[in-house]
Amino acid sequence: MDWSAWRDEFPTFRTMTYLNTCSLAPLASRVRAAQERFLDEWEALGASAWYELWVDALDSLRGKVARVLGARREEIALAPSVSVALSAVASALDYAERPRVVLSDLEFPTLSYQWAVKPAAERIFVPSTDGIRVSPNLFESAADDRTALVATSHVYYTSGAIQDIRAIAKVAHGHGALALIDAYQATGQLPTDVHAADIDVLVTGGLKWLLGGTGIAFLYVRGSLAETLRPTIAGWFGNARMFDFDPKVFEFHDGARRFELGTTANAAVYAANAGLDIVLEIGVDRLRKRTSELVTDVIERLFDAGYVLKTPDSPAERAGIVAIQMRDPPQAVRALASKKFIVDYRHDRLRVSPYFYNSPDDNERFVQALRAVTPPVT
Ligand SMILES: Cc1ncc(COP(=O)(O)O)c(C=O)c1O
Structure with missing residues (x-):
């Protein structure tokens, strides 16, 4: 190379x-060129660019994210930020019987804030003794049968330490909980196979190791799980029949798409597509x-x-x-x-x-x- x-x-x-x-x-110059292409299309086609080009650009982006994560396209949803993706997933859980969310002291704050504002949820923080990493044994001791989620990072943003996400999934599943991974600092630079790791949910975004810009993030939800989750925040992109424009009928989209909310930021979609092309090419x-x-x-x-x-x-x-x-x-x-x-x-x-x-x-x-x-x- x-x-x-x-x-x-x-x-x-x-x-x-x-x-x-x-x-x-x-x-990247290619990302700049993609932004310019988006503006040219907007100018030349106006709203018809949606049907001729932009709906396909969204789908192509979901497909590239799926490739980089080892997922299927229908397991991927687009969001404007990791915080929004997390909010949509957090809205779908019932905290009555399982109020606990196990995190570590080293998470990026937005991962924890989803549950900080939910009175029914209780956050349990696993400590890090060295400020670098957290022992998987401590996650095991913190999780129990009242745990809804073990929610932690693939790579810690303050130390660069990689966590064994398969081990995290094992801990979560051992207690009937879900494993949710914040992979923002991993996707692109670390080989990831969400199916082999057996995790349930993964959030990540475009502006770091995927070389895209701001305003775009990605959500993976395991196919069989997505069908059982019913988010309690919604938008027309999450409706299976969005182009019926029927305000009275909401039908959850198949797969992860049910977690999508409103109109995408297409400049960000173009940047993310171009950044991912570089990652996939290398x-x-x-x-x-x-x-x-x-x-x-x-x-x-x-x-x-x-x-x-x-x-x-x-x-x-x-x-x-x-x-x-x-x-x-x-x-x-x-x-x-x-x-x-x-x-x-x-x-x-x-x-x-x-x-x-x-x-x-x-x-x-x-x-x-x-x-x-x-x-x-x-
Ligand atoms: C690990 C991690 N998670 C999440 C985020 C950002 O999340 P959001 O897209 O909600 O701004 C960052 C950004 O710095 C991050 O490093």
């Missing part, structure tokens, strides 16, 4: 060292290998420079995020940005997230710049 040719696809690299895919992927296995190599490379350089990391030591356990412990991460991020190095921070750590378009040279220049702005804590 000629990785430097792929780098040319991302003009951002002409002006800066960008190592922040875990926040937002840089803009292939997730290759992306995983390349990202692992770059992560190991930057970790070695950071160790040599004396930094303390909050990322797993074992390459098999870590994805494309490297967390560096810092005294004042916001200051470090600002100082680096002023030198055209783009990374970000969460809590007490700076996050660096190399992807296929980065290079060992980016890593070296980043570590040199970091040493200049924030020497390691001794």
